[in-house]
Amino acid sequence: MEDNAFKRDCRKNIRAVHDAMDVLSGKWKVSIIAVLCYSSQQRFSEILSNVEGISNKMLSKELKELESDKLVKRTVLSTQPVTVSYELTPYGKSLKDVIMHLARWGTEHRQEIIAG
Amino acid sequence: MEDNAFKRDCRKNIRAVHDAMDVLSGKWKVSIIAVLCYSSQQRFSEILSNVEGISNKMLSKELKELESDKLVKRTVLSTQPVTVSYELTPYGKSLKDVIMHLARWGTEHRQEIIAG
């Protein structure tokens, strides 16, 4: 591989990684997406109990950001009382592969992570 | 797939994802790791120029955290003046696969990311 081609590719990929993190940074976003990967169409309170440790305030905020990034679709159901359901958009679903790799890495290296 | 097995697996994976993000959260960490993936043994100033937009303070801080998480190895070279080189540990290198998937996703979805 030539050095210039390498460096061009390198910078391009680093920018790509940074772009991706722009959307995924945030303490809970990846967890929320992971939860929605495992079961689509979840209500607010379901997500709240599935993401251990998150507060309703944070969940509300991060869901709003994910929605405005077009990763998540919010649907209000006219029930009594009102319920709201969240699901991944096709765009959001495209993250499934990345999330799975993250999960695998986290599983394989749990010991090292905790030890650190 | 049975529902209980599914849910057990689900929670386990969500925890794994959260664990992984514990180590990777931070505005620049993934970018730094990506940079080190593409060329091992880089000096502080090299990383500084390869990660666009980062300040020396942030680089210093995040490198320190990555080091204490055992993802990065720091080596002081007794040159004049002193130079310091950073490289990924084998543990850090195990993230290469994840980073590559992130880069691919970021490349494929650059338009959507920027549009949002």
Place this chain on the structure above:
DNA sequence: CCGGATCCCGTCTGATACTG
């Protein structure tokens, strides 16, 4: 050259309480 130390302000986040 490789950072460390300090100042400083804005953002993030948890706890708690409240509303339609």
Place this chain on the structure above:
DNA sequence: CAGTATCAGACGGGATCCGG
């Protein structure tokens, strides 16, 4: 049920100057 409001402390991150 699905959020919003408010307060207060923690944290992030830029600028700048300093030391080995």
